[in-house]
Every structure is written in structure tokens, then in C-alpha cells.
Amino acid sequence: CGWFFDExxxxxxxxxxxxxxxGLELARRLDAPDLEKSFLKKLAEGKSNLPDYGSLREIFQKA
Known part of the structure; x- marks a missing residue:
């Protein structure tokens, strides 16, 4: 897990x-159901310990 013990x-x-x-891009290329919307919703639930970074969704969108 990439953030189990970390910021x-x-x-x-x-x-x-x-x-x-x-992985989301590969799934899209294979005509899989759009997973990004539900993935982003889940990421929005996780928060950084550093207020400047916001949620995991925001971190994902900046990565």
C-alpha cells in the first residue's frame, strides 16, 4: 500500500x-466501463495531513 504508513x-x-x-487509461482503451468517476469519488474521501495538498483526489489530479 503506497500510503499505509506515510503522508x-x-x-x-x-x-x-x-x-x-x-491502469485507468488501459481500461478505457479496452472499452471497459468508465472507472475513473468512482475512483475519483473514493480518492476524495482520503485527506492529506498537510492542508496545502487537500484530498487524494487533488493529489491524483496533480500527479
């Missing part, structure tokens, strides 16, 4: 979110 805005989590973005 979610850190390097490891940011890299894992980039992998997730690529």
Missing part, C-alpha cells in the same frame, strides 16, 4: 497514483 502526498503515493492513472 499521501509523498513520492511513493504519487508514483502509485500515476500507475493507477495508467
Amino acid at each position: 499521501p502526498s509523498g513520492l511513493e503515493t504519487t508514483q502509485i497514483l500515476k500507475y493507477a492513472r495508467y
Whole structure:
């Protein structure tokens, strides 16, 4: 897990979110159901410990 013991805005989590973005893109190319909307909704529930970074959704969108 990329942020189990860490601040979610850190390097490891940011890299894992980039992998997730690529996975969503691959699914889209294969005509899979659109997963991004539900993924972003889940990410919005997770918050950074540093107020400047906001939610995991915001971190994902900046990654």
C-alpha cells in the first residue's frame, strides 16, 4: 500500500497514483466501463495531513 504508513502526498503515493492513472487509461482503451468517476469519488474521501495538498483526489489530479 503506497500510503499505509506515510503522508499521501509523498513520492511513493504519487508514483502509485500515476500507475493507477495508467491502469485507468488501459481500461478505457479496452472499452471497459468508465472507472475513473468512482475512483475519483473514493480518492476524495482520503485527506492529506498537510492542508496545502487537500484530498487524494487533488493529489491524483496533480500527479
